[in-house]
Amino acid sequence: MNSFAQSRLKKLSIPLILIIALLILAQTFISNTLGKYKGRLVDYLNATFGYRIVIDGISFDFIGGARLKGISVFYNEADRAPIFIKEAGVYVRLLPLICGKIVVGRIRINELRLLFKKEKEGVNLQIIYSDIYKRILQSKNLPLSISTNKVVVDIKTIKIVPIDNPYLEKNMLVSLKSSRIEYKTGKFKFQGTIKLIYRFLPNIARFLNNNLLEQGIKCMVQGNIEGNNLNMDLILLSIGKEEMLGMGVNKNFAERNPYLEINFIPANISLDNIVFLKNNLDAQGSFFILLKIYGLMDSPKIFLNALLENCNFKYHIPGGEIFNIRNLMGQIEYQSGSFKINNAYMEFNDSPLNIKMQTSISKQPDIFLNVSLPQKFLFSHIPSIKQLEVEFKGSFKNILMGNLEVRTLYVRKDLNLDMRAYFKNIEFDYYNAKEKYLKADTLELTKDNTYKIQKLSFTNFTSNVFLGNNKFEIRDIGFLGYNGRLSGKLSIDMADKTILNFGLKGEQLDVKSLMHDINLTDKLLGGKMAVKITFNNRLKEFLKGYCYIRDGMTDLDALTNYVKLPSLKDKQFDIMHAYFSISKDIIRLRGLKLKSHDIMLNAFCDTNNSINGVLNIKIASELLNQSVQFRRLLNLARLKTEYIDFKFLLGGVPKAVRFMWMKGDFKEKIRQKLPLGIKEYIQVDIDKNIEELSTN
Amino acid sequence: MIILMTRNRIIKISGYFIILLIFFNLACATIIPAKKEYYNIVKKNRTESMDFAFMKMRDFAREYPESIYTPKVRFAIAEYYFQTRNYPDAINTIISYIADYPDDKSTLFAYAILYKIISERRGNLELLEKLKEKFFSKPLFLIFSEAKIKSYNSILNNKYKIAEYVEKVEIFKNNELFCAVTP
Numbered sequence: 118m119n120s121f122a123q124s125r126l127k128k129l130s131i132p133l134i135l136i137i138a139l140l141i142l143a144q145t146f147i148s149n150t151l152g153k154y155k156g157r158l159v160d161y162l163n164a165t166f167g168y169r170i171v172i173d174g175i176s177f178d179f180i181g182g183a184r185l186k187g188i189s190v191f192y193n194e195a196d197r198a199p200i201f202i203k204e205a206g207v208y209v210r211l212l213p214l215i216c217g218k219i220v221v222g223r224i225r226i227n228e229l230r231l232l233f234k235k236e237k238e239g240v241n242l243q244i245i246y247s248d249i250y251k252r253i254l255q256s257k258n259l260p261l262s263i264s265t266n267k268v269v270v271d272i273k274t275i276k277i278v279p280i281d282n283p284y285l286e287k288n289m290l291v292s293l294k295s296s297r298i299e300y301k302t303g304k305f306k307f308q309g310t311i312k313l314i315y316r317f318l319p320n321i322a323r324f325l326n327n328n329l330l331e332q333g334i335k336c337m338v339q340g341n342i343e344g345n346n347l348n349m350d351l352i353l354l355s356i357g358k359e360e361m362l363g364m365g366v367n368k369n370f371a372e373r374n375p376y377l378e379i380n381f382i383p384a385n386i387s388l389d390n391i392v393f394l395k396n397n398l399d400a401q402g403s404f405f406i407l408l409k410i411y412g413l414m415d416s417p418k419i420f421l422n423a424l425l426e427n428c429n430f431k432y433h434i435p436g437g438e439i440f441n442i443r444n445l446m447g448q449i450e451y452q453s454g455s456f457k458i459n460n461a462y463m464e465f466n467d468s469p470l471n472i473k474m475q476t477s478i479s480k481q482p483d484i485f486l487n488v489s490l491p492q493k494f495l496f497s498h499i500p501s502i503k504q505l506e507v508e509f510k511g512s513f514k515n516i517l518m519g520n521l522e523v524r525t526l527y528v529r530k531d532l533n534l535d536m537r538a539y540f541k542n543i544e545f546d547y548y549n550a551k552e553k554y555l556k557a558d559t560l561e562l563t564k565d566n567t568y569k570i571q572k573l574s575f576t577n578f579t580s581n582v583f584l585g586n587n588k589f590e591i592r593d594i595g596f597l598g599y600n601g602r603l604s605g606k607l608s609i610d611m612a613d614k615t616i617l618n619f620g621l622k623g624e625q626l627d628v629k630s631l632m633h634d635i636n637l638t639d640k641l642l643g644g645k646m647a648v649k650i651t652f653n654n655r656l657k658e659f660l661k662g663y664c665y666i667r668d669g670m671t672d673l674d675a676l677t678n679y680v681k682l683p684s685l686k687d688k689q690f691d692i693m694h695a696y697f698s699i700s701k702d703i704i705r706l707r708g709l710k711l712k713s714h715d716i717m718l719n720a721f722c723d724t725n726n727s728i729n730g731v732l733n734i735k736i737a738s739e740l741l742n743q744s745v746q747f748r749r750l751l752n753l754a755r756l757k758t759e760y761i762d763f764k765f766l767l768g769g770v771p772k773a774v775r776f777m778w779m780k781g782d783f784k785e786k787i788r789q790k791l792p793l794g795i796k797e798y799i800q801v802d803i804d805k806n807i808e809e810l811s812t813n
Numbered sequence: 814m815i816i817l818m819t820r821n822r823i824i825k826i827s828g829y830f831i832i833l834l835i836f837f838n839l840a841c842a843t844i845i846p847a848k849k850e851y852y853n854i855v856k857k858n859r860t861e862s863m864d865f866a867f868m869k870m871r872d873f874a875r876e877y878p879e880s881i882y883t884p885k886v887r888f889a890i891a892e893y894y895f896q897t898r899n900y901p902d903a904i905n906t907i908i909s910y911i912a913d914y915p916d917d918k919s920t921l922f923a924y925a926i927l928y929k930i931i932s933e934r935r936g937n938l939e940l941l942e943k944l945k946e947k948f949f950s951k952p953l954f955l956i957f958s959e960a961k962i963k964s965y966n967s968i969l970n971n972k973y974k975i976a977e978y979v980e981k982v983e984i985f986k987n988n989e990l991f992c993a994v995t996p
Contacts, residue, residue, distance in 0.1 A: 773953075777979040
């Protein structure tokens with residue numbers, strides 16, 4: 118540096134130092150003055166805005182303007198200020214200030230904390246805003262008026278905390294990052310990033326990998342103020358790479374409880390952008406969303422309608438198992454706290470399911486769930502079952518509580534069999550990793566075949582549910598009824614082709630009360646029954662079982678009436694049992710046996726639409742001899758055995774069985790000896806009896 | 814006095830008798846022509862064309878709807894339609910016939926004609942199943958014979974026979990198998 122330049126710098130530095138010194142002096146003076154008048158400023162603001170305002174400190178510098186620290190605006194006498202600004206820099210234009218007008222040009226806020234609470238007249242923050250806004254308008258007439266005609270507000274962080282609900286206050290935070298509000302003569306623009314953080318309740322969080330819901334949405338709102346309305350001409354929400362466009366209006370925006378209406382243009386959103394779904398459910402796919410927000414500001418209603426298209430989810434449940442949901446399609450609706458899934462379809466661990474669901478968003482939400490197998494699937498896997506659905510109505514607490522109904526429509530040879538199992542007051546411990554117990558106070562099994570209804574009632578249902586990969590099992594099933602106990606298990610294996618397995622065993626069941634409810638026959642009057650039923654949809658004979666009655670009582674008067682025998686005095690029987698099986702084509706009844714003192718019965722038959730079978734009856738000669746006609750016949754035949762065999766061929770239909778007396782010693786002998794007229798008379802007499810019995 | 818009372822009673826009784834006589838005559842006036850007309854139709858069918866008999870039968874059914882001969886006549890009308898292959902009219906006539914005379918002896922044979930028409934023309938399968946049920950609606954107990962036989966002779970000189978077996982029902986017309994029904 119040469120000497121000329123050095124001397125010039127010296128000449129310049131002196132005034133520069135002087136100016137800086139003056140500025141520092143002025144800044145110190147203004148700061149001190151503002152500090153000195155802080156009390157007056159606070160009083161002025163209190164008086165102007167009508168709210169208690171506390172400012173911890175004021176300073177001034179030429180770069181940051183007036184700096185206010187710890188500004189609190191109190192709604193009422195409460196300890197906590199709903200509006201708290203940690204530090205704000207306010208740029209007030211000097212010239213208008215000299216003229217007695219505060220013109221705010223720019224406000225920079227470091228951190229703004231808003232405590233959100235619903236008051237009687239509306240939301241506390243809106244009420245404060247409404248009152249201050251009106252006061253600012255009125256301040257035009259005051260000696261020191263406030264003007265905000267052109268203002269830019271930069272807020273680094275806004276934290277909005279709901280303080281109505283203690284749980285939400287602790288576990289939910291809505292924040293806005295790097296927000297900017299620009300306002301110029303009626304027109305405004307807002308931009309920032311909204312971030313929602315919500316910690317799930319423990320009973321829901323235990324199902325999730327991450328108990329925090331965190332979602333960021335970039336937001337831009339542009340509009341204008343027109344009269345009492347704040348028009349939002351453009352609302353742009355950016356969720357990841359996707360964008361949603363909307364528009365709306367805030368009617369009477371400066372009132373305490375304005376009316377809000379925002380409509381978004383339907384948009385396609387990829388599930389990758391929904392952080393919660395991505396983290397917890399490995400979500401893939403997209404949905405077409407229609408969103409509408411409307412209503413008074415203190416209770417806005419949200420209407421959301423989304424169409425899901427081929428969405429895939431994976432859910433890892435405790436115990437290392439995975440629920441694989443693929444190709445989820447359907448409609449989701451949210452309105453007024455109620456969440457609905459209408460007619461959705463999905464492949465759950467490769468098995469197709471139709472789903473309807475409704476739940477409310479609350480701590481212990483009510484839940485309605487209807488799951489059914491699609492008809493197309495049933496047709497190819499279990500053709501005889503036309504409908505299989507499970508419906509649950511109840512609530513979602515630490516355990517699932519409510520009522521559960523399983524409905525099946527079984528169709529065989531055009532015969533509709535509507536079967537229902539209704540579990541009342543169930544408790545299902547869905548969370549327990551090792552065993553999920555399923556209990557119910559009562560269980561009703563109903564079968565309606567349009568001709569008659571059979572209804573069995575049981576109590577104290579207990580079981581354990583196991584959910585495995587492609588497998589669903591209910592083990593250790595047990596319930597009480599008809600003085601006996603039933604036990605069994607059910608499994609659905611969906612790995613390759615669906616296999617539905619069901620087994621039930623009952624012992625010591627009281628026949629009298631069981632027959633009353635089962636409405637099968639009124640001829641079985643007593644006894645103890647053991648029963649076993651197995652079902653496997655993959656087997657040709659898909660339903661098999663046996664029924665075994667000991668020490669029973671039966672009324673065979675109908676049978677004896679046919680052949681004009683006297684009523685059986687002794688209705689007791691030692692054993693009665695039957696084996697049965699049902700296949701697509703035929704119902705087989707084997708080993709139907711009844712053993713009593715007077716009558717021994719042995720029958721077998723197959724029934725489709727028709728009956729084909731044989732009935733062997735051994736009737737005690739002692740009993741036959743009590744009938745005048747039979748005594749004569751027995752004398753004619755000269756048979757002196759203890760029991761007389763009668764063998765019948767069975768035919769016709771189950772509703773009206775046909776009997777034909779087949780050849781036997783007894784028949785042959787009397788046939789040879791009886792005159793023709795008598796034979797005809799016997800037949801006519803029996804026909805008359807049948808006619809009477811049929812009409813009765 | 815006694816004579817007067819007896820006289821009054823005689824007048825009263827004879828009044829009742831006259832009224833009864835009038836009713837009897839009126840009834841006979843209806844029954845006798847119907848009977849006469851019925852036998853006229855039977856005769857006409859034997860001696861003349863079946864078509865003439867059919868026209869007479871139609872008139873009869875119209876004129877004497879309450880006559881004891883009317884079910885037989887209406888059955889014969891249905892039969893005529895069936896024999897002349899006028900199936901739509903045959904079906905309608907049989908359906909109304911069955912509705913009016915559900916318990917008549919000939920009703921089961923009317924069902925048989927309807928079953929024959931529908932099964933041969935491969936008509937309504939649901940109706941066919943319902944018709945099948947009619948043949949197997951009551952239990953049957955066969956003691957010394959293999960089948961229960963019922964027969965019916967129609968005005969059109971057809972002899973029908975129904976044989977109810979344990980496993981089937983066979984209907985014969987003029988000793989030829991008309992149709993067989995299994996459940």
